[in-house]
Amino acid sequence: MDVLCIGEALIDFVSRERGVTLVTAEQFTAAAGGAPANVAAGLARLGRHARLIATVGDDAFGRKIIHELNKVGVDCKLHVDPQHFTTLAFVKLGAEGDRDFEFSSGAHDYFTPDQVDPDEVREALVLHYGSISLRAPSSREATIKAIQIAKDAGILCSCDPNWRADLWPDQAAGRAAMLEAVAYADILKISDADLAFLAPDHADDFITALDAIGFQGKLAAVTLGAKGAWYKAGEITGQVPSPHVQVVETTGSGDAFVAALLDCLLTQNLDIDSLSEADLERVIRRACAAGALTATGYGAIPSLPDPAGIDALLRMVSVSDR
Template sequence: MKTLFCIGELLIDWISTDIDSSLVDSVNFIKKAGGAPGNAAISCNRLGGKSAFAGKVGNDAFGLFLKETLDQENVDTTNLILANEYTTFAYVSIKKGGERDFIFMRGADALLRKEEINLPSENAVFHFGSATGFLGGDLSETYFKALDYALEKKFFISFDPNFREALWPNPEKFIEFSKDFISKSDLIKLSEEEALLISGKKDLQEAIATFKLKKNAIVCVTLGKNGTLLYFQEKLEIVPSISVEAIDTTGAGDAFIGAVLKQVCDKTPESYNEIKNYVSFANKVAAISTTKLGAIEALPTLEQILKY
């Protein structure tokens, strides 16, 4: 089994408990551990995988809470660095159907330098799923250097752009950077919104056709309750999901990619049917994750998946 190596932000999600309320109107909030790369690492581990996380948090109560959260999930935190800057926050409100409203207050995650971390030298799958990885600062430089390193080592590379409109009112740079990562990745996970935004197309099939892809690259466009549009080895189809009553979709995409990558760490897929089975399983993991409040707390274990 390979180790899933995730790099990017780890943060505090302040989630409004005022259901179907915007952030303008929300009053009550609860503290949750969050950040897409950390969520993906935990998703992998809860399904029986092995993961490591590289990032930076504040040397404060919130950063220590986040480190403890990963430690409790058996995520390797050797490359989780404590900074003097404050821990990054995200404020989240939940609307009907589980849709979210975001505001970010960026802190320590931006300060991660490559010299501070030790990248794995073998038996690794690299996942780039940071919502803040393209925003500048030391993390962006580290992000691109880590990509070059993974390419040099010929590691399996996964990319999830995690677009947040609040972070990118002018998304031109986001689109440029995403296209670069897409062209160099073995697995690309996109939402429907991201696929259309990055490609500039209005149709998903056209969007995928415009991407410059590596040979045998896997593209997964998640469609919520409708499943996932899978492209692999020139085949394209929607892999259905299961029906659930969604409460909170926060982290569902991270649950999905963590589930796919756990299976990739076990065995790199070689056929269309193999990756289709990976995606079908990941759809189920993601769907079940939406039935509880919070990102990490809602990530299901393998035992829960088998019982569902």
């Protein structure tokens, strides 16, 4: 197995009407989502063996998640909880495709420690997780169990902490969970907005901000939306722009970035310390292209790119730069 993803799997109801509130919106696209699920799907689209461990409800939406993930080739290990409804996220689009979320929390909070098989974790080359699964006691215990097994086995841990205000009425608790997730990470992907939330006094200095939030891993990538991504590995830092695309909505773009990033690192045998400046630039440029392509459609998983799509976009960018 290449990557084991753990955490939330849910249904995104994405508004198809920009600039309207969820109260007045009338048209939505329903798609399987949840950051770890999106990363697993993104990796599967790129030809990797990605497994997802998560909990969904015993309802039509839970079955939809299983169907959509199986369709793209994810190795699903989803527990079907008969007592809790599948988690739903309602996504409002701004005029530029930016998003705001409201959640109906359900089964994802009941991801349980007994779903984490130590042998299964040790089978993976990378463990990927986020911070939302640290929200509830059961899912937190399961997530920390998986991380500790991975750490003890020398497996690289990849983390994408997300701040979702609607899921964390207690802002201090949400921030503490994100910092805890970061502390375990060997590979960190974080948006500039989430980094500013965690380190507000250092929002304009990414190196200082990473130190302030306690990141001590091998590679950090700070995604900047349409501006691309900044990155640091050891003493190497750099920034690459994002390819220009017609943005529909950005749900899952960061997860597609993570999937392409991990795919590239797996191609390099996860030997991050040996990557040159040119190698790192190529890796991050490819991850940016994957994120950009995902923003060209509604919903994360239906819009995730395959290798040919990423290659085509990068060729177009290369030609336009000449």
